[in-house]
Amino acid sequence: MPGREALLARTFVEAADTLVSDFDVVDFLTSLAARCTDLFDASEAGIMLTDHNGGLQVVASSSHAMQHLELFELQHSEGPCVDCYRSAQVVASHDLDADRHRWPRFAPEAIAHGMHSAWALPMRLRETTLGSLNLLRDRSGPLADEDLDAAQALADVATIALIQQRAAEDARILNEQLQTALTSRVTIEQAKGVLAERAGLTMDVAFDRLRRYARAHQRRLTDVAWAVADRDMALVDEVAGHA
Amino acid sequence: MESEFLDALHRDLGAGEGSGARLVQACRDATDVTGAGIMLMADGQHRGTMGASDAAIAVVEELQFTLGEGPCIDTFTSGTPVLEPHLRDPDEVRWHEFSGPALAAGVEAIFGFPLVVGGVRLGALDLYVDHPWELTDEQYADAVAMADVVANAILALQSRAQPGSLAVELETGVRLRSVVHQASGMVAVQLDIPVADALARLRAHAYSEDASIDDVARAVVDRELRLE
Numbered sequence: 451m452p453g454r455e456a457l458l459a460r461t462f463v464e465a466a467d468t469l470v471s472d473f474d475v476v477d478f479l480t481s482l483a484a485r486c487t488d489l490f491d492a493s494e495a496g497i498m499l500t501d502h503n504g505g506l507q508v509v510a511s512s513s514h515a516m517q518h519l520e521l522f523e524l525q526h527s528e529g530p531c532v533d534c535y536r537s538a539q540v541v542a543s544h545d546l547d548a549d550r551h552r553w554p555r556f557a558p559e560a561i562a563h564g565m566h567s568a569w570a571l572p573m574r575l576r577e578t579t580l581g582s583l584n585l586l587r588d589r590s591g592p593l594a595d596e597d598l599d600a601a602q603a604l605a606d607v608a609t610i611a612l613i614q615q616r617a618a619e620d621a622r623i624l625n626e627q628l629q630t631a632l633t634s635r636v637t638i639e640q641a642k643g644v645l646a647e648r649a650g651l652t653m654d655v656a657f658d659r660l661r662r663y664a665r666a667h668q669r670r671l672t673d674v675a676w677a678v679a680d681r682d683m684a685l686v687d688e689v690a691g692h693a
Numbered sequence: 694m695e696s697e698f699l700d701a702l703h704r705d706l707g708a709g710e711g712s713g714a715r716l717v718q719a720c721r722d723a724t725d726v727t728g729a730g731i732m733l734m735a736d737g738q739h740r741g742t743m744g745a746s747d748a749a750i751a752v753v754e755e756l757q758f759t760l761g762e763g764p765c766i767d768t769f770t771s772g773t774p775v776l777e778p779h780l781r782d783p784d785e786v787r788w789h790e791f792s793g794p795a796l797a798a799g800v801e802a803i804f805g806f807p808l809v810v811g812g813v814r815l816g817a818l819d820l821y822v823d824h825p826w827e828l829t830d831e832q833y834a835d836a837v838a839m840a841d842v843v844a845n846a847i848l849a850l851q852s853r854a855q856p857g858s859l860a861v862e863l864e865t866g867v868r869l870r871s872v873v874h875q876a877s878g879m880v881a882v883q884l885d886i887p888v889a890d891a892l893a894r895l896r897a898h899a900y901s902e903d904a905s906i907d908d909v910a911r912a913v914v915d916r917e918l919r920l921e
Contacts, residue, residue, distance in 0.1 A: 614811075617810075617811055618810075618811030618812055618813075619811070620811070621810035621811030621812075621813055621848055622811055622812070622813050624810075624848045624851050624852055625810065625811075625813040625815055625848065625851075627851060627854070627856060627857070628733075628735070628815065628847070628848070628851045628859075628863075629735040629736065630857065631851070631854065631857065631858055631859035631860075631863075632733060632735040632740045632741065632859060632869075633735050633736055633740075634857075634858075635859055635864075635869055635871075636740065636869075636874050639869075639871045639874035639875050639878070640874045640875070640877055640878040640881070640888045641878060642875050642878060643874065643875035643876060643877060643878020643879040643880075643881070643882075643888075643914075644878040644879070644881060644882050644888075645878075646875070646878070646879060646914075647878065647879040647881075647882040647883060648882050653875055653914070672857075679878060679881075679888050680887075680888075681881060681882070681887070681888075
């Protein structure tokens with residue numbers, strides 16, 4: 451099917467593109483979920499990811515009905531997605547009616563919404579499982595091997611993109627802290643110099659005055675230092691006199 | 694590069710103290726150059742030297758801090774490696790003030806690699822050789838790998854800090870040039886100019902007197918020198 455091949459290829463390229471540029475996670479995953487229903491023999495698709503506390507959250511769904519079913523799984527801690535996340539393996543049901551014993555609450559709910567088969571593919575990179583890519587279909591039966599393979603490959607690319615993005619985000623935050631800390635150290639040293647010169651103090655005494663002033667006036671040390679280094683002379687004299 | 698080497702390095706860095714010294718030695722050994730230095734940058738400024746494996750590289754770091762030009766500066770600004778295999782007789786002169794003093798210190802080839810994590814730049818890794826030399830493909834690859842290790846190590850160290858303050862290991866391990874900034878504060882009051890201008894005056898004085906900026910700053914703080 452040339453049309454599908456082209457769409458699959460394009461989807462991979464778009465997913466890979468996120469690796470080199472900033473992207474909106476929810477936007478990316480919502481598009482991916484929607485694209486899955488076009489690419490594969492699935493009626494609905496959704497994605498669940500762990501949050502910072504390790505709990506699963508529904509991040510993307512191809513419809514409100516799908517969202518409801520995914521939330522249902524989480525609320526009852528039962529279903530293909532939950533099993534998939536726990537085992538980090540593909541979980542499949544070709545016939546939800548026959549598999550009621552596996553998911554006594556989820557299966558009837560899915561059937562009530564017209565779904566008769568389900569697949570959950572792990573979003574996983576080595577030891578890290580981020581969540582799952584979930585497919586539901588309105589009739590029973592297996593999913594073609596090539597569909598399963600392609601869907602897993604998509605899940606894998608998405609996983610890498612997400613891990614990269616999280617790492618980059620963490621790094622950005624840490625680096626900002628580092629930059630701020632380095633800059634504030636410089637400011638404090640400059641402030642010591644200003645005070646020392648203005649009031650004839652040693653550097654140690656100057657630092658002591660800065661700290662006392664900041665504490666007494668409940669201001670951040672860096673803020674006081676910045677104002678002193680900026681040569682707010684009225685403040686400088688006040689700080690210097692703060693024995 | 695051997696993965697056991699990287700594992701050992703990661704274990705080593707977990708200890709924290711002396712990280713800078715260990716890192717530069719590891720960089721030097723991994724890339725098989727004469728010396729290595731690590732520079733932290735913030736706000737586009739050279740903010741501190743995290744490690745210098747020998748006196749020559751210490752001079753290289755000092756020069757870049759004083760002059761505001763050099764391989765670390767360029768690699769940080771561009772985000773790509775800067776390679777000068779023949780500082781004495783380059784294809785094109787990159788650094789008019791830096792080259793002479795660097796050569797005098799024994800630097801004949803010098804290479805800068807940016808420290809980047811998740812698209813964010815932290816500083817630069819300097820590698821030098823005491824004779825003209827072009828990095829082999831293997832050395833280049835090892836340098837890129839080490840720059841990655843160093844950048845991640847710095848952030849890992851910072852992650853242990855209280856929010857808003859510098860990690861203890863970075864505080865003690867990085868040469869922050871406190872004296873220079875103190876002197877800037879003093880000169881700012883003496884000449885009634887902003888601290889940034891005061892720093893520029895200190896740099897200019899150091900350059901014109903062919904002295905290190907650290908010595909000039911020390912003299913100002915000790916009240917042995919007063920700039921006009």
